[in-house]
Amino acid sequence: MRVVITGASGYIGTRLTSLALKRGHDVVMASRQRPTVFSAPWVFFDLSSTDSVVLPAGTGAVIHLAASTTNSNRLEDGSEVVAAQRLIKSAQEAGAKFIFVSSQTARADAPTAYGRTKWRIEHGVLSAGGWVVRPGQVYGGELRGLFGMLAKTVRRMPTLPAFVPAPKVQPIHVDDLAEGLLRIAERGDVPPVVYCLAAPEQVSFSKFLAVIAKSRLRCWRGFVPVPVVFFNALAFALGETLWNRLGLGRLRSLFDLPVMETASDLRQLGLTLRPLRSGMHPSGNDRRRCLLREGRALLAYILKEPPGNAVLRRYIRAVEQLRGGQALGLPSAFLNFPILMSLLDKSAWADKATGMEFSWRLDAATVLAEATPSGAYRFLGLGREWGWLSSLLSVGNAIVCEVFWRVLRTPLLPLTRFALDRARGAV
Amino acid sequence: MTHDFDVIVVGSGPAGVSVAFPLVEAGLRVLMVDGGKQPGVLPPEADFLSARANDTEQWKWMVGEDFHALKKRDAVSPKLRVPSHAYVFEEFEARNQVVGKYFITVGSLATGGLSNAWGCGVARFSASEMADFPFPASELDVSYAKVSQRMGISGRVDDDMSDYFGLDEYSQPPIPMDALHTHLSEYYLNHRKKLNSQGFRLGRSRVAVLSEDIAGRQACNLSGNCLWGCLRHSMYSSTDDLPELRKYENFSELSGFVVDGLTRYDSYWAVDGQTIPADERRSITASRVVLAAGTLATTRLALKTLNHRHPVPLLSCPTAAFLLWLPRLLGTPRMPGLGLGQLSFSVNLQDTTTAFGSTFATTGIPLSEFVRHVPLRRRYGIDLLRGLLSSCVVGNVFLPGYLTAAEAELQSDASLSVTGKYCDAVEPLMDEASKKLRKAYWSLGAMLLPGSFTVGRPGGDIHYAGTLPMRESPSCGETSQCGEVEGLGGIFVVDGACLPTLPEKSHTLTIMANADRIGRQLAAVLAMESLHS
Numbered sequence: 001m002r003v004v005i006t007g008a009s010g011y012i013g014t015r016l017t018s019l020a021l022k023r024g025h026d027v028v029m030a031s032r033q034r035p036t037v038f039s040a041p042w043v044f045f046d047l048s049s050t051d052s053v054v055l056p057a058g059t060g061a062v063i064h065l066a067a068s069t070t071n072s073n074r075l076e077d078g079s080e081v082v083a084a085q086r087l088i089k090s091a092q093e094a095g096a097k098f099i100f101v102s103s104q105t106a107r108a109d110a111p112t113a114y115g116r117t118k119w120r121i122e123h124g125v126l127s128a129g130g131w132v133v134r135p136g137q138v139y140g141g142e143l144r145g146l147f148g149m150l151a152k153t154v155r156r157m158p159t160l161p162a163f164v165p166a167p168k169v170q171p172i173h174v175d176d177l178a179e180g181l182l183r184i185a186e187r188g189d190v191p192p193v194v195y196c197l198a199a200p201e202q203v204s205f206s207k208f209l210a211v212i213a214k215s216r217l218r219c220w221r222g223f224v225p226v227p228v229v230f231f232n233a234l235a236f237a238l239g240e241t242l243w244n245r246l247g248l249g250r251l252r253s254l255f256d257l258p259v260m261e262t263a264s265d266l267r268q269l270g271l272t273l274r275p276l277r278s279g280m281h282p283s284g285n286d287r288r289r290c291l292l293r294e295g296r297a298l299l300a301y302i303l304k305e306p307p308g309n310a311v312l313r314r315y316i317r318a319v320e321q322l323r324g325g326q327a328l329g330l331p332s333a334f335l336n337f338p339i340l341m342s343l344l345d346k347s348a349w350a351d352k353a354t355g356m357e358f359s360w361r362l363d364a365a366t367v368l369a370e371a372t373p374s375g376a377y378r379f380l381g382l383g384r385e386w387g388w389l390s391s392l393l394s395v396g397n398a399i400v401c402e403v404f405w406r407v408l409r410t411p412l413l414p415l416t417r418f419a420l421d422r423a424r425g426a427v
Numbered sequence: 428m429t430h431d432f433d434v435i436v437v438g439s440g441p442a443g444v445s446v447a448f449p450l451v452e453a454g455l456r457v458l459m460v461d462g463g464k465q466p467g468v469l470p471p472e473a474d475f476l477s478a479r480a481n482d483t484e485q486w487k488w489m490v491g492e493d494f495h496a497l498k499k500r501d502a503v504s505p506k507l508r509v510p511s512h513a514y515v516f517e518e519f520e521a522r523n524q525v526v527g528k529y530f531i532t533v534g535s536l537a538t539g540g541l542s543n544a545w546g547c548g549v550a551r552f553s554a555s556e557m558a559d560f561p562f563p564a565s566e567l568d569v570s571y572a573k574v575s576q577r578m579g580i581s582g583r584v585d586d587d588m589s590d591y592f593g594l595d596e597y598s599q600p601p602i603p604m605d606a607l608h609t610h611l612s613e614y615y616l617n618h619r620k621k622l623n624s625q626g627f628r629l630g631r632s633r634v635a636v637l638s639e640d641i642a643g644r645q646a647c648n649l650s651g652n653c654l655w656g657c658l659r660h661s662m663y664s665s666t667d668d669l670p671e672l673r674k675y676e677n678f679s680e681l682s683g684f685v686v687d688g689l690t691r692y693d694s695y696w697a698v699d700g701q702t703i704p705a706d707e708r709r710s711i712t713a714s715r716v717v718l719a720a721g722t723l724a725t726t727r728l729a730l731k732t733l734n735h736r737h738p739v740p741l742l743s744c745p746t747a748a749f750l751l752w753l754p755r756l757l758g759t760p761r762m763p764g765l766g767l768g769q770l771s772f773s774v775n776l777q778d779t780t781t782a783f784g785s786t787f788a789t790t791g792i793p794l795s796e797f798v799r800h801v802p803l804r805r806r807y808g809i810d811l812l813r814g815l816l817s818s819c820v821v822g823n824v825f826l827p828g829y830l831t832a833a834e835a836e837l838q839s840d841a842s843l844s845v846t847g848k849y850c851d852a853v854e855p856l857m858d859e860a861s862k863k864l865r866k867a868y869w870s871l872g873a874m875l876l877p878g879s880f881t882v883g884r885p886g887g888d889i890h891y892a893g894t895l896p897m898r899e900s901p902s903c904g905e906t907s908q909c910g911e912v913e914g915l916g917g918i919f920v921v922d923g924a925c926l927p928t929l930p931e932k933s934h935t936l937t938i939m940a941n942a943d944r945i946g947r948q949l950a951a952v953l954a955m956e957s958l959h960s
Contacts, residue, residue, distance in 0.1 A: 301806055314486060318494045345804040362805055364497050366795045371489035376479035379794040380761055381813045383480065388758035394814030398807040405804055 002026045002059050003185055004096070006045050006087070007066030009035035011145030012101065012138060016063065016178040023182065028056050031066065047083045053090045061097040061185040062087060067118075084121040088128045098130035099184055104170070104198070104260060105253040106134060112253045122194065129192050131184050135177050136170035136198020136260060137208065140279045147174075154212050154221060162206040162223035163231070167254050169208050170198035170262065173279035176271065183269045190268065196260035199273055205254060208276075215280035228255055290327035291316050293335045298365040301338040301345075303378050307369065314368050319361065328358060331423040342405040343416050350417055354424075430695040430712035432458040432679070433953060436719055437686050437698065437728070440540025441935055442922035443719035444668040445574055445942035446949075451675040453950035458711065459672070462536025463683030463703065464517060466543075468492075468510040470656030474648075474763045475791050488655060489793065503531055503887040505796045511656045512544040522685045522703070523724040524842035530743075530833055531886030532845050534721045536703075538682055539666035541721065541889065547634040547653075547662050547767050548785065548933030549580055551593035559927040561899040561908040570940035570947075572597055578663040578939070581638040581647075587619070588630025591773055591783075591932070599638045601631045602647050605764040605788050607753055607820050612770060614871040626775030627867040632768035632785050635663035635936075643670065651791040653766030662767070684709065689716060689732045689918060696917055715917050715949060719942065722891035722923040726835050727843035729895055729912050729920060735904050738836040741845060742828030742893035742929035743886055745853045749822050749861070750797075750879035751786065751868055756818040766791035769820075773931075774863050782860045783931040784824040789816050802878070819876075824860055826853065828892060828929025831885055835894050847885045857882050890934055892923035910945040921945050 003020055007013040008029035017038055020027045029035055030045035030053070045053060047066055055062065064087055068080055084100070091098040102122050105115035122132045139147045154160060180197045184190050206223055213221040235243050235252060243252075266273065273279075278286045295315035299307035307315075319325055334340045345362060349355030369375045377383050381394075409416075434450050436443050439461040450457045471478035471488055478485055490496045491510030499508045506512060519534040520526065535541045551571055557564040575597035583598035604612065615622065615629045622629070636653075637646045644667060645659040653662065660667055672678050686700040690710070697712045718725040726739065768785030776782055789797070794812055801808035833847025857880075865875040898905045901913040910919045921942035923934065 302809065304806070310483070311486075314490075318497055322494060322497060339806075342804050342806060345806070346802075360500070363500060363795070363799060366798065366805060366809075367490055367496055367793070368486065370793055370795050371486035373480055373483060373485070376476075376485075379809060379813060380476075380479065380790075381817070382476065382761060386758045386760060386814075386817065391758040391814040391818070394810055398803065398810035398814070401810070402803045402807045405807075 001061060001186065002028060002056060004028045004030050004043070004055055004059050004062045006030040006062070006064050008040075009033070009037065010065060011142065011148070012135075012174055012177060013065045015141055015174045016065070016181055019175070019178045020182055025182075028059070045087075048079050049083070053087050055090045055094045055096065059091070059094045059096040061099060062091045063099045063101070063181055063185060065101045067101075067114075080117050081120050081124070085124055088124060088130060091130070092128060097185060098125060098128065099181060100125040100130060100132050101181065102132050102134045102194075104134050104136055104196075104257055107258065110253065111256050115253055126192070126194070131190070131192045132194040133177075133181060133184065134194060134196045134260065136172045136196075136262070138174050138177055139171050139208075139212075139276075140173040140175065140284055150209065151212050151216060154209055155217055155219070157221070159222040159224050160206070160209050160213075161226040163255070164225050164227050166204040166206060167228075167257065168202035168259070169205055169254070169257065170200070170202055170260055171208060171276050171279075172198045173274050173284065175284060176273045176279070180269050180271050183271065187269075195265045195269070196262045197265060197269075197271070198260055198262050199276065200261075200263040200266070202259065203276060211276055211280050215277055215286070216282060231255075287326060288316065290329070291319055291325065294327045294330060294361070295319075295365065297330070297335045297338045297341065298362060299369050301341040302362075302366055302369045303374060305374070305378075308372065308374065311368055311372050311375075315365060318364055318368065323357070323360070328354065328361065329424045331419040333419065342401075343409060343412060344420075347409075349420075430714055432456045432711070432713040434458070434715045434717060434949070435460065435696075435698050435711060435713040436717045437461075437725075438540060438719035438721060438922065439538050439665060439669065439680075439682075440535065440719060440721060440922070441542045441665045441939045442942040443540070443717075444665045444672065445939040446717050446719060446919075446921045446946040447672055447678070448577075448668075449943060449946035449950050451672060451678045453954060454677055455950060455953055456677045456679070458679045458681060458713065460681045460684045460686060460698070460700070460711075461538050461540070462518075462522065462685050464514045464535070464537040466511060466656075467514055470511045470652055470658060472658060473650075475651035475655070475766075476761060476763050478652075503884060504889075505654065505792055506544050507533070509544075509655055515541065515543045518703075519724075522701075523720075523727060524840075525723045525727065526838075526842055526844050527886060528844060528846045529885065530845045530847040531884055531889075532723055533886075533889045534723050536685065538669070539664045542663065542665045542935070545935065546933075547636050549575070549578075549594060549633050549635050549936040550591070550932040550934075552930060552932075552934075552937050553593065556928060556930045556932075561897050561927070567937070567940050567944060570943040571936070574936065574939045574943050577668065578635050578936075579637045579641050579644065580633055580635050582631045582633035584631050586630035587623070587628040588633075588771055588773070591628065591630070592633040592771075594633050594936075598633060602634075602636060602638045602765050602769075603649065604631075604769045605762060606759055607756055607788070607818065608769040608786065610753060610756060611786070611820075611868075611871050611873060618870045622867055622870065625863065625867060627772060627863065628774075629770055629772045629871075632771040634767050636765070636767060637661045643667070647765060649763050649765060651763040651766050651788075654791050681711070686720065686728060689728060689915075691732075691915075691917075714953070715919065717919045717921055717945075717949070718924070719922045722894060723835070723843060723845065725920055725922050725924045726894040727837065727841075729915070729918065729924070730835075730837040730843070730904070731841055732918065733903065733912070733914055736837055737904070738834035739894045739904050741831075741833040741835050741847065741891060742926070743831040743833055743847065744825040744828045744888040744890045744929065744931060745830050745849050745857070745885070746826075746883040746888045747824045747857055747860070748879075748881050748883065749824070749864065750876045751820050751822060751873040752815065752876050753818050753820070753873045755872055757815075759817045761790050761817050764788050764790065772864075772867075774860060774867070776856050776859050776863070780827060780830075780856060781931055782824050782826055782856070784822055786820040786822040789819050789821055792821070800879075800881075820873075822864075824857075824864070825888060825890070825931040826856060826860075827931045828890065830856070833885065845886070849882075849885055853882075890923075890929060892926040892929040892934060895920050895924045896927040897925045898927070909948045910941075919945060919949065
């Protein structure tokens with residue numbers, strides 16, 4: 001399908017363009033300057049221009065991402081709306097779908113001009129039979145957009161404000177949003193209404209910043225409570241213009257975010273969002289990290305000591321090359337205390353396929369652990385004197401431990417199963 | 428009449444080299460072709476225990492950089508998981524179009540064939556075992572002698588298995604046993620009479636492993652690397668015979684050529700095939716063609732050329748494995764030693780059948796191979812085996828090949844389908860074997876560990892034979908007493924496919940001796956022909 005994307009060089013636009021190209025769409029980028037990242041065709045499009053927009057022939061969908069977000073060149077409220085109207089008209093004439101990316105703040109009485117502008121454009125889109133998407137707090141990918149600003153702030157500041165009462169955000173990974181937009185463009189069974197795309201559960205803003213610090217920037221930040229009242233008073237004292245010039249304008253809309261009901265929209269699009277922690281990882285997911293934790297736990301369970309890095313890397317490579325590279329999603333307790341694997345080893349699995357996969361991985365970890373010098377000590381008992389007594393003790397000890405875990409297994413089975421289900425549910 | 432060679436030998440395994448020697452010695456122009464697969468991963472240089480303790484890169488030969496051991500997790504034998512042997516087995520079934528159904532099919536496209544990864548067990552067939560052969564047993568005597576001396580056999584000692592193996596006159600002294608096997612054989616001497624009356628005999632294994640250096644190969648130094656590959660060439664592989672053959676100017680080789688068809692012309696044959704890895708078609712002609720590609724590949728070529736669409740019977744030995752524990756030797760330190768059979772036994776079953784087997788040290792085998800079968804949680808299974816396994820030996824059992832009901836059949840797409848299962852008699856026989864072995868080893872101070880006696884899957888023995896048996900008066904799908912395929916004058920079968928019977932004992936040496944016999948006869952015939960022309 002021929003898809004025209006405005007704002008294709010922006011934070012969301014680059015990810016959307018790259019995904020659409022990957023899916024084989026014929027992407028046309030519409031922006032003020034020709035983007036250099038992609039070699040896709042380009043047409044001139046300027047939010048402030050009054051010229052009408054000529055869409056390329058055969059355009060199937062227009063995804064309108066372009067928006068004025070910076071304060072310095074904040075357009076007159078009217079021109080952004082006019083530009084959108086022109087674009088809607090062109091799309092109607094071309095018979096193309098029109099998909100508008102709005103904001104969680106879009107409201108007739110939004111505290112920011114940004115939110116009010118979005119509201120007005122939404123109105124025009126819906127009355128022209130177009131689609132509106134309200135994303136939550138977009139994060140992940142490059143450090144750009146609001147997310148980039150927040151991440152840079154977190155990096156700069158040793159302590160961060162924890163607003164009281166805590167504002168709540170509903171995050172969505174930029175790639176998940178791009179996927180959602182593309183699905184609306186691709187599918188014919190999605191009615192033209194407003195779609196709220198974000199995590200159904202709210203996360204406190206401080207928690208969101210803490211995850212940025214921990215998972216994205218790999219640092220730790222302290223928080224100092226700051227009452228919102230104080231913040232508002234400051235804004236009042238400084239006046240809106242100065243406030244906006246300081247770059248704090250968008251922060252105010254944070255305190256005023258409406259709660260979005262997103263579960264049904266996500267279901268409608270068949271979209272499953274990655275968990276915040278996983279998406280916040282620089283690579284966009286924490287697949288490798290999960291695999292690393294799994295490998296470390298299995299190898300430590302077998303070797304009775306923390307495994308070396310080399311054998312751990314081999315485990316990850318083996319699972320990536322032979323088993324698809326996804327971690328099993330074992331509960332944290334099992335990953336932190338490898339001896340608990342005794343509860344999973346030999347049964348405990350309600351789901352047979354997962355049980356078989358677990359035993360494949362345990363076998364692989366055994367083979368890899370054995371093929372190391374420390375494995376030779378552990379498996380063959382090299383490097384120490386073995387008399388019949390110490391051998392007998394080793395054998396006796398093995399049997400006692402086995403009996404212990406066997407006895408423990410049955411009463412703990414419901415708990416084990418519960419933990420497994422919960423951990424897998426989170427994946 | 429113009430053809431490229433006098434004889435083309437298809438395959439460079441034990442049968443191929445054995446038939447080639449008498450032919451080249453007679454001055455005939457011989458071409459040997461094979462799949463040409465060559466080793467990739469090298470076995471350890473140090474002895475096994477030092478390599479395990481010190482080599483940080485040991486995973487490369489234990490698991491493989493491509494995780495060979497993990498990919499082959501479900502293969503029947505530890506040997507199929509060894510990275511340094513991967514080349515021996517790779518691509519055989521695909522290139523030779525062999526498909527096993529409920530039957531394990533293993534073969535080789537490597538130079539040297541399956542002898543690159545064999546257990547080195549050797550034995551001579553007795554006169555009664557050769558009753559169904561279409562020639563007197565004595566006709567193989569010269570060949571047994573020649574082949575045994577060429578390959579180098581050790582284990583010469585006067586014991587209760589001397590007659591069973593029948594090889595002492597050609598053998599070197601035995602390779603030293605480890606403490607466990609020494610203990611077993613000492614106890615055996617004390618209980619010999621009683622055990623013999625129960626039909627149990629024990630003696631040194633006769634193996635194709637050097638205890639004394641011969642031509643370019645060094646004697647075993649007990650490095651314990653038998654499973655992984657021996658850089659000293661103490662274990663016989665037919666590749667060790669190739670330098671000797673290459674000394675003859677009338678001997679040529681074409682490696683990396685998989686034969687897929689034979690075409691008859693007026694007075695000669697064309698061997699058609701595909702080169703690998705280039706995948707070019709080639710056709711080479713000769714007066715005679717000798718098939719030594721391994722039973723399965725040879726069978727397919729013969730049946731395809733005959734266009735024989737009926738199933739042919741396939742012999743294969745039912746097998747089992749077990750673990751013996753010697754409590755008195757609990758805590759024995761791990762010592763380097765021979766990783767192949769050290770002691771062998773024969774045990775009479777139901778007064779009509781004999782089972783044969785050998786026992787091996789556990790040191791050179793990864794512990795992961797055992798711990799998978801231990802009914803304990805992995806962590807404690809390792810603890811258990813670490814304490815126990817150094818006082819254990821692992822054993823195998825073979826039953827005669829007729830006890831597997833298997834068939835090979837040429838399919839419409841020219842592939843060979845192999846199906847098979849054990850005969851009903853196998854279960855009670857294995858049952859009896861486990862009971863008798865448990866009892867016999869108990870009197871030797873060893874305990875057959877409960878639950879360890881495991882019957883293998885059909886075909887897992889990799890002793891395939893008898894698809895194109897030699898007969899006095901062969902019918903279609905059989906061969907003459909000199910291995911010539913009935914209906915295909917000029918095509919000879921010299922590998923396991925032409926054996927009329929497959930007893931429980933190791934059959935490789937007999938295949939080689941028979942190939943040598945056929946080679947001599949063929950050389951004589953061709954010499955006569957050239958005299959006449």
